[in-house]
Amino acid sequence: MNQKLRAQLNRDFENSSIPSSKSNKPKKIANSREKTGKAPGGQPGHKGHGRKKQEPTKPPVLLPPPQEVLEDPDFKKTGDMIIKQLVSIRLVMDVSEYHADVYYNSRTGERMHAAFPEGIVDDVNYDGSIKAFLFLLNNECCTSIDKSRKSLSDLTGGKLNISKGMISKLCKEFALKTEQERKNIYADILLSPVMHTDCTNAKVNGKSCYVYVCATPDGKTLYFAREK
Structure with a gap:
């Protein structure tokens, strides 16, 4: 009897169906990695992995020689030149305005004007770059709608204040x-000899649902949302 009780007490995730999350005494993971004794960072004798130089977008700035060089005629140019770059980014808001003269026919009373380019419908229209930026913030970066619109507003100095409704329907x-494209990926996934799947909980339009993730080894991925 004592032996049976002792066996029940000694059950854990390794010798029974008890999940590892319920283990009261988790074993310490052994670290078999041997210390090299080297300091972190670049090692002497090895070529360093420096930052990649970018293609200049402006004419180079030629720095004037030091005053000591100008005053001492013994200094001569060696032909060598040291080049260093300063890389920065900036957000520029481009606004294209289209003007169309209105013509009036005094005989028929008809009014006409030149046709505006495709996509120019409202008085103010946003092109794909703004929509793509907000879509990436909201979906790829998992930023809320409020923070996405605030980020764009801050970057443009408060000039662009996109409505929440527009951002919510971008997806x-x-x-x-x-x-x-999704139909083609769906067909490729069905024809793939191997398909990886996963399921997680999420909310779609305020309702709880399951999100199924289906992917192939070559990177094709589709997400399916189904109500619980």
């Missing part, structure tokens, strides 16, 4: 434009 808008 559907992009999904409609990729319908054929």
Whole structure:
């Protein structure tokens, strides 16, 4: 009897169906890595991995020689030159304005004007770059709608204040434009000899649902949301 009780007390995730999360005494993971004794960072005798130089977007700035060089005629140019770069980024808001003269026909009373380019419908229109930026913030970077619109507003000095409604429908808008691409990926996943799947909980339009992730080894991935 004592032996049976002792066996029950000694059960854990290794010798029974008890999950490891319920283990009261987790074993310490052994670290078999041997210390090299080297200091962290670059090692003497090895070529360092420096920052990659970028293609200049402005004419080079030629620095004037030091005053000591100008005053001492013994200094001569060696032909060598040291080049260092300063890389920065900036966000520029481009605004294109289209003007169309209105013509009036005094005989028929008809008014006409030149046709505006495709996509120019409202008085103020946002092109794909703004929509793509907000879509990436909201979906790829998992930023809330409020923070996404605030980020764009801050970057443009408060000039662009996109409505929450526009940001919330971007996902559907992009999904409609990729319908054929998603169909092709779906067909490739079904024909793939190996398919990886996963399931997680999420909320879609305020309702709890399951999100199924299906992927192939070559990187094709689709997400399916289904109500619980």
